Amino acid sequence: xxxxxxxxxxxxxxxxxxxxxxxxxxxxxxxxxxxxxxxxxxxxxxxxxxxxxxxxxxxxxxxxxxxxxxxxxxxxxxxxxxxxxxxxxxxxxxxxxxxxxxxxxxxxxxxxxxxxxxxxxxxxxxxxxxxxxxxxxxxxxxxxxxxxxxxxxxxxxxxxxxxxxxxxxxxxxxxxxxxxxxxxxxxxxxxxxxxxxxxxxxxxxxxxxxxxxxxxxxxxxxxxxxxxxxxxxxxxxxxxxxxxxxxxxxxxxxxxxxxxxxxxxxxxxxxxxxxxxxxxxxxxxxxxxxxxxxxxxxxxxxxxxxxxxxxxxxxxxxxxxxxxxxxxxxxxxxxxxxxxxxxxxxxxxxxxxxxxxxxxxxxxxxxxxxxxxxxxxxxxxxxxxxxxxxxxxxxxxxxxxxxxxxxxxxxxxxxxxxxxxxxxxxxxxxxxxxxxxxxxxxxxxxxxxxxxxxxxxxxxxxxxxxxxxxxxxxxxxxxxxxxxxxxxxxxxxxxxxxxxxxxxxxxxxxxxxxxxxxxxxxxxxxxxxxxxxxxxxxxxxxxxxxxxxxxxxxxxxxxxxxxxxxxxxxxxxxxxxxxxxxxxxxxxxxxxxxxxxxxxxxxxxxxxxxxxxxxxxxxxxxxxxxxxxxxxxxxxxxxxxxxxxxxxxxxxxxxxxxxxxxxxxxxxxxxxxxxxxxxxxxxxxxxxxxxxxxxxxxxxxxxxxxxxxxx
Numbered sequence: 001x002x003x004x005x006x007x008x009x010x011x012x013x014x015x016x017x018x019x020x021x022x023x024x025x026x027x028x029x030x031x032x033x034x035x036x037x038x039x040x041x042x043x044x045x046x047x048x049x050x051x052x053x054x055x056x057x058x059x060x061x062x063x064x065x066x067x068x069x070x071x072x073x074x075x076x077x078x079x080x081x082x083x084x085x086x087x088x089x090x091x092x093x094x095x096x097x098x099x100x101x102x103x104x105x106x107x108x109x110x111x112x113x114x115x116x117x118x119x120x121x122x123x124x125x126x127x128x129x130x131x132x133x134x135x136x137x138x139x140x141x142x143x144x145x146x147x148x149x150x151x152x153x154x155x156x157x158x159x160x161x162x163x164x165x166x167x168x169x170x171x172x173x174x175x176x177x178x179x180x181x182x183x184x185x186x187x188x189x190x191x192x193x194x195x196x197x198x199x200x201x202x203x204x205x206x207x208x209x210x211x212x213x214x215x216x217x218x219x220x221x222x223x224x225x226x227x228x229x230x231x232x233x234x235x236x237x238x239x240x241x242x243x244x245x246x247x248x249x250x251x252x253x254x255x256x257x258x259x260x261x262x263x264x265x266x267x268x269x270x271x272x273x274x275x276x277x278x279x280x281x282x283x284x285x286x287x288x289x290x291x292x293x294x295x296x297x298x299x300x301x302x303x304x305x306x307x308x309x310x311x312x313x314x315x316x317x318x319x320x321x322x323x324x325x326x327x328x329x330x331x332x333x334x335x336x337x338x339x340x341x342x343x344x345x346x347x348x349x350x351x352x353x354x355x356x357x358x359x360x361x362x363x364x365x366x367x368x369x370x371x372x373x374x375x376x377x378x379x380x381x382x383x384x385x386x387x388x389x390x391x392x393x394x395x396x397x398x399x400x401x402x403x404x405x406x407x408x409x410x411x412x413x414x415x416x417x418x419x420x421x422x423x424x425x426x427x428x429x430x431x432x433x434x435x436x437x438x439x440x441x442x443x444x445x446x447x448x449x450x451x452x453x454x455x456x457x458x459x460x461x462x463x464x465x466x467x468x469x470x471x472x473x474x475x476x477x478x479x480x481x482x483x484x485x486x487x488x489x490x491x492x493x494x495x496x497x498x499x500x501x502x503x504x505x506x507x508x509x510x511x512x513x514x515x516x517x518x519x520x521x522x523x524x525x526x527x528x529x530x531x532x533x534x535x536x537x538x539x540x541x542x543x544x545x546x547x548x549x550x551x552x553x554x555x556x557x558x559x560x561x562x563x564x565x566x567x568x569x570x571x572x573x574x575x576x577x578x579x580x581x582x583x584x585x586x587x588x589x590x591x592x593x594x595x596x597x598x599x600x601x602x603x604x605x606x607x608x609x610x611x612x613x614x615x616x617x618x619x620x621x622x623x624x625x626x627x628x629x630x631x632x633x634x635x636x637x638x639x640x641x642x643x644x645x646x647x648x649x650x651x652x653x654x655x656x657x658x659x660x661x662x663x664x665x666x667x668x669x670x671x672x673x674x675x676x677x678x679x680x681x682x683x684x685x686x687x688x689x690x691x692x693x694x695x696x697x698x699x700x701x702x703x704x705x706x707x708x709x710x711x
Contacts, residue, residue: 021640021675022562023268023570025174025181026057027126036573040261042653048265048571051125056655058246060265060569061225062121062185063647068266069120069223070649070657072251073706076225076243077194078120079690080647081662082202083321085221088115089196090318090441095310100317103198105700112192112224114236120191120225123569124167124184132157133171133180143539157182174563176274176549177542183568188243190226190236195700197221197693198610203321204596206606210328211666213587215634215683216596219662220690222703249649250708251687252656255627256576256635258589263573264639264661264682266648268565271672274549277346278375280673282382284337287389288330290461294393294454295327301449307605315441323397329669336670336679339582345674350375353548356555367551374544381537387466387530391522394458399451401489404438405519407431408489411499412507419504431499439492448484452476466529468521470514479518487515565642574638579681581667587681590635593617593689616697623696624711625688632686635659641682642672650684656710659684 024032026049033045049057063069067084071077082089092113093099106112133153140146154171161169161184171182196202201218209215225243228234275283302320306313337343350371357367378385395402411418411431418424455476459467470479488495498506510516553561578589597617599607622631637650641661650659661684664671668680691709695701 021560021677023271023565023572023640025126025563026123026265026569026571027128027181029571032573036261036263039573039575040653041263041573043655047655049126054246056247056249056265056651057123057569059249060123060267060649062119062123062267062567062569063223064118065121065567066269066644067646068644068648068661070265070647070660071225071245071248072657073248073708074244075706076227076245077703077706078191078223078225079649079657079660080221080223081219081660082196082221083219083325083662084647085193085196085223086321087318088113088118088193088223089221090314091115092193093314093317095314098310098314099196100199100314101310103196103201103698104193105195105694105698106193107700107702109224109242112194114190114192115223116236118191118223119187119189120223121185121187124165124186126569127182127184128179129157129171129182130179143543147539154180172566172568174566175553176545178546178550178553179563181568186233188225188227188233190234190240192224192226193221194224195222195694195698195703197698199317200608200610200613201693201697204607205599207324207328208604208606210325211332211663211669213636213665213681213683214591214595215663216591216593216599217634217662217685218689218693219685220660220693222694248708249651249655249657250710251691252652252654252658252710253625253688253691254710256590256632256658256686258575258577260576261573261653262576262637262639262658263571263651264637264641264645264648264684265571265651266569266641266645266661267567268570268572268642269567269644271565271642273564273673273675274545274552275346275673276371276374276378276548277343277350278378278382280337280343280346282378282385283673284334284343286382286386288334290386290457291389291393292327292330294390294457294461295323295397297453297457298323298398298450299327301446301453305443305446305449312443312446315443316446319441332666332669333672334670336667337673340670340674340676342670342674353551353555357551363551363555366547367555370544370548370551374541374548377537377540377544381533383463383465384530384533384537386461387463388526388534390458390462391466391526391530394454394462395519395522398454398458399447400438400442401447401451401483401487401515402519402522404435404489404495405516406523407434407438408495408499408510408516409519409523411502412510415502415504415507428499428502432496435492435495435499442492444484444490447490448480451483452480455479466525468518468525470518470521479514482514483518487513489513489515565644567644572640574640576635576637577681578636579638579665579667579679581665581679587636587665589637590686591633593622593631593633596633613697621696623692625692625696627688631689631692633689634683634685636665636681636683638677638680639682640671640675640680645682654710657687659686660690 029049030045049055059071061069063080069078069080072079089099137146137149158169167184169182169184171180173180197218204217226240227243231244302316306316357363418427484490488498578587580586600609645661648661649657650661652658663683665681671680
C-alpha cells in the first residue's frame, strides 16, 4: 500500500509541472490533456498515446538504441539527425564514393543501402507493473535478496509477455525504484540509408557551432524501415519490403509564429536531477574537468589528422563527432551550473529537506539523515568513482588499440567454452571480421598521437592507487615505442594470422604483446579494485536514493516532480520561443539561410558552402518552402530535452511535423542536473529547410511524393 501511495502522489504532483520542464511518460498523458490544450494543443490524449488504435506514438522510433526517429510516409520512410546516422553514412563512404562530403540520395528502393546491426524500435504499449515487480518483497531486509526477488519478478513478467503477445518487453525502474514500467516493443532489424545531405549542410558549423545559438545546421538524414512481406520485423533480406506503419506524421509547411505550441516526442537518454551536493561538486570540480581534458587531447590529434588527409577525415568522421559532442557539452554544462549557483541550491534544498523531516516524528524516523548518508557514502567511494570514469575515458574514448584488445580478450576468455561447444571456427571468423572492421577506420599514426596525448592526463587523474602495473614500470615514451613498434593490436595482418592459428598455447604468446599487456593491467585494476567497491557503493546509493526521492515526493508536494530520463519514450511540451540567456543578450526564435551565407564569409572552415548552394541563395530559389520571403533553417523552443532526443520530431498543435530536434543551446546543457525555464531552449531544424534541401538542392523530390505535406 505504501508503494501505491507513493505512485499516486507522484502521479498527482506531475500534474503541477510547468509546461517547459519535465519528460512525461506517454501512458500518463491523460493527466496533462487539459493543461496541454490550454497551452494550445488541438489533440486529445488518445491522439498522442493509444493502445487499441493507432496514435502518434506509433510513428516514434527508437533509432539504433541511442537516438530518435519519426515515420514520415506510409512506406516506412523515417527522418532522424545526420549525426545519428553518421556512423552508417561514414561506413558506406570511401574516397571513390565520399557520401560524407557530397551527400547520398537513393533514386529508388534498389539503391537504398543496408546497415548491419542498425535497429528501429516501435513501442507497442507502456504498462505500470510496479505492484507485480515488487510482489513478494515486503519484509525482505537483505538488499541482495530484495534485488534478486525483483530481478526474478521482472524475468517472469517479461517472459509471460513474450509468450502471450510475441512482443519483446523491457522493464525499467523509475523514480529511483519507487515505480516500474514495462515497455512492450517490436524491433525492426532491416533499416536502410535513403538520403543524407553533404557534410557542409548536415554538419554546418561543425564544432564551432555545436551547442550554440544561433544555429544553421541541416542536421537530418533519411532511412527506411523494411519488414517481411507480412509486415513483421525480419533480418535483412532482398525479399523484404518497405514497412507499412500504423501511423505516419504529416509534414507542415505553413507559417510558424513565436509562442505557438510545440511538443517533442522521443527517447531522452539520461538526466540526474536528484543527485546530492557531494556528487554534484565532484562532477563540477573533478570528473568533468578531467574528462574534458582527456577528450581535448584526443581531439587535438584527430582534428589535425582530418585536416591533413581526406582518407583520415573519412575514417575518423564518426569517431570525432562522438568524442567532440560530449566534450563541448560538458564545458557548457559546468559553466551553466556555476552561473545558476547549482551547488548552493542543492545544499539549500538538502537543508530544507532535513528541516521538514525533523518537523514530524514519523517523517523524522524515515527521512532524517538520508541526505547525509548519500553525501558521506559518496565521499568514501569518490576515488573509486573517479578511477572508473578515467578508465572508461581512456579505454573507450582514448587510443583505439585498447578497445580492440578488449574484443580479443573476450575471445581469449571464452576460448575453452568455444572449444567445448565446437564453435571455435565460427568464433574465429567472427573475430577476424571484427578486426577487419576495426582496421577499416584505423590509422596507427593518429592512434599513436592519441596515446601520447591522453596517457599523461590519465596517469594524473586515475589516482596512484589505480595506476596500471605497466604504467608504473614504464614511462609513456617506452610504452609508445613498444606498443606501436611491436604490438599485433596495431598490425591487422599479424593479428588476423594470430587469431586464425590460435590454440590452447597461444595465450602465453599473447601475454608478451605490449599492447595487450597494458589492457590486461588496466582491466585487472577495474575488475579487482574498482568495480567491487562500486558495487558496494551503488547498492547503498540505490537504497538511500529510493528513500530520498520518496521523501521529496511526500514532503514537497508544491514542487515539480517528474521521472528522470532513462531512454524510454517521453513527451515534453512548450512553445516556439527565443530567450534572454544573460544580461543584454536576446536570442531570436529562428534563423534563416541568410545566416548560413553570413557565416560562410567569415572564412571559418566549419562554415564551408559549395557553388550550387550559393547560387540557389543568390537567386532566392526557395521553392515553396519560404516564409515571408525567408527560408527558415532552425528554430528554438522551451521543450525539455537531453541526449537521446536527437532526431525527435518537433510537433505543432495538430500533431504535424514542423522540425527535427537535434541540440540544446549552450546555456541549456546544465538541464540534465538543473532545469531553468528562462534559459533552457532546445534547437530544431525546420522541416521546410529539410524539404528544400531534398527537393531543390539535391533534386530528390521523388521522396516527397510519398509524404503527406500540409500547406
